[in-house]
Amino acid sequence: MKKTDATMANVQSASGDLKAATPHVKNIAGNLDESMADLPALLAQAQTTLYGLEKLTDQLRGAWLLGGHKVTRHNRLDPEHVQP
């Protein structure tokens, strides 16, 4: 019985904490929603930055100072990748 009482007291305390935290849940959800809304734009910016970085490294590799050879990127996959 003593154990049950202690457990119940803990449950009561936990539910009290939950009740105290409940008013903040709405704010937290709002903040989360706001942050999540920015994610697609952030991803797009990251993708664009990476693309720019890729172009920059290609140009750097082409610099004569770095022993450069011209780097040409072909988007089309070579016929060797066509796997019969």
Add this chain to the structure above:
Amino acid sequence: MMNNGPQSVAKVGCAKRWSLLRTALPLVALLPLAGCGGAQPEPAAEQYDVALQQFLSAGRDSFMLGRYTVAETQYRKAASLALLRDSAPEIAESGYDLAVSQLAAEEPALARATADRTRRAVALRGGHAMPYLDLVDAAACYRLGQYEQARDLALRAAQGASAASAHRGVGSASALLLNTRAALVYALAADQQNDTAALARVPAMIAMTDPHAAKALSATQSVALRADQHEIQALVARRTNPTEAWKQAEEAANLRREGGNYHDMARALALAARSADAVGQKDKAQALWTRAARVRLHRVGWPATCPARWRPVWRGQRIPSAPLPRTTPAHGPVLPVA
């Protein structure tokens, strides 16, 4: 004061020179960076749609890392943007890349459908026939066991590559690669049909290798070209001279390994196994089969229908006493399902 005058003037002059030097030094140091502009500017047309270029680039990077389904997604997005642009060359490019990715992702039926849709979309916009599309379509037909169609399409791809090469006056490297790959698909299909007359015609398809074009190939392309040539020679020699075929197929497999093309390596190993079997070297044939099957299994994964006794083979724990099945479908050995 009079004595200090010239010294003061000299000090001021020195300070000015030092200041000028300090300004100029960083500029001089930056000069070598002007070399960064060494790469050729891109054609203007490529810069209009950055999103399309990004999808194509991301698709290529994913493909090169062996993430074929990711590449497929990227190329599908690129293809829909190309349709939005209503541009025949870009529709053809993205459609071809998408079909190649689908083929690599073990979806030959989808690859065929993509090639067909792309061909129709390009024709609708007055675009030219694209031998690359015929090649991927031929390879997809071969995988599906439609050998007659595979041969027709491969022949058309080879003819298209030769025509494009002749039109430009000099043989281009890409046309050479395309022509050889098309000849390989043709030879593979003819081999499955046991058509020795057709196989005898294959060497003539690749006989005219332009030395200028061969020189223009990168190291990876050169390895791929040599591997294709060895595999073709093995296919042609398989019925008449199996010892030679065995040697050529093993050479092709080694080159495929060097080039990191494991799908084609498994096929070359299977061809070497068949040739070794024809020579009468049963043990070596079995070892080659096992190697081929293991490579194939690692690449495509383990089907749920596979019996438990084969699982240790996949995990690399032991070689089974019983050989892997010798009746091969078009694209190499498969697992026993019974």
